[in-house]
Amino acid sequence: MSGVQNGTGAVARRLQLGTQLRRLREASGVTREDAGYEIRASESKISRMELGRVGFKQRDVADLLTLYGVVQEAERSALLSLVGETNTPAWWQTYGEVVPPWFQTYLGLEEAAKEISSYEVQFIHGLLQTEDYARAVCLLGNPTAPAEEIDRRVAVRMRRQHILHAPTGPQVLAVMDEAALRRPCGGPEVMRRQLLRLIELAALPRLTLLVMPLGVGGLAAESGAFTVLGFGGSADLPDQVYLEQFTTAIYLDKPAEVAEYDSVLRRLRAGSLSPEATLGLLREALRDL
Structure with missing residues (x-):
């Protein structure tokens, strides 16, 4: 064991x-x-x-x-x-009405992971969002939801971010398409605070933040958004690929499937800006608002 x-x-x-x-x-x-x-x-x-x-x-x-x-x-x-x-209750069970079972599985894996590697096309990754940006994203997906429900969805997203600062938290690789930075989700002021937040988070020692610039090949369209959750090679807990859909999610854990997405991540890293150039692009996007 x-x-x-x-x-x-x-x-x-x-x-x-x-x-x-x-x-x-x-x-x-x-x-x-x-x-x-x-x-x-x-x-x-x-x-x-x-x-x-x-x-x-x-x-x-x-x-x-x-x-x-x-x-x-x-x-x-x-x-x-x-x-x-x-069967130990998890913190997100108190948010059961806004956290579907298929996403509860992801939350557990995210907390247990030693490495979290993601590629996002449309939005900033949930672990890196400000509260206002998260609220704007939740409203886009749930335009008729009451304010209390939106507040609880945002609270879940904010609670997830504790792992970024936990002493034993994971190594995080976040690759984002530049389009996610340029899309004015929530308006210019919300985006300004979000970009400032990304610049701040980029200094965290366990976080690598990279941007895939516009006009680079067709890789973004080919892969779509995904997350690879790594568990340090544990034989009892295989690495997982998480693919979120509108009302459900797909989890892949066969070694060949995970290896395919690891390969895509390597190509994404190769095609992305360096961490230093990514910071430069974030500051440029901030000036363009």
């Missing part, structure tokens, strides 16, 4: 435990259908458990371990001890 570390959060623990159960099931030659029958559940429930999409019950995990031939007390205890941690 060397890949399991303290403080990684309930979502990450569910993924770790699910991965362990899948490996044990496959090693024992048990099908998902048979595993589901053992715990009075469906094959799809076993699939969701192995993907870390649902919580775990102590009895279900104990029964599955027995089915998979895990009889050594030390191994059983190590896995069963994770069950309680997979």
Whole structure:
């Protein structure tokens, strides 16, 4: 269980435990259908458990371990001890009405990640937004929402940013298309404060901020926005690619898929301005407002 570390959060623990159960099931030659029958559940429930999409019950995990031939007390205890941690309430659960389940998974992964690498085309990345800019973005996506709902959506975005200053926070690479800097989201004054914020954040030691300038190839249109979440090569918690859509999200964790997006990130970095030139462009965009 060397890949399991303290403080990684309930979502990450569910993924770790699910991965362990899948490996044990496959090693024992048990099908998902048979595993589901053992715990009075469906094959799809076993699939969701192995993907870390649902919580775990102590009895279900104990029964599955027995089915998979895990009889050594030390191994059983190590896995069963994770069950309680997979169901620990997270801070965003108090915002459940504005945080859909598919995004709750992302929030857990974001908090657990050792590296967060993203490419944004339309907007500034959520981790780097000012409160006013975040409110303008939320209003664009939810124009008829009441003010209280918008406030809570913005509060979630602001709370996420704590990881930027946490002592054990992740390394962050944020690549943005220049169009995101030039789009006057919220108006000139909101954009002015947002650009000043980016200039301030660029000084953080764990943040690399790069801009892909306008007129550089067709890579932006080819890839679209995405985020790669890295977990330090843990065998129990594979790296993930997050692709957000309008009402849902796609999570990719197969090594070949993640490698493809890592390759795109390398090309994006090669085509972007250097950190120093990025600062120059931010100041230029500020002057142009």
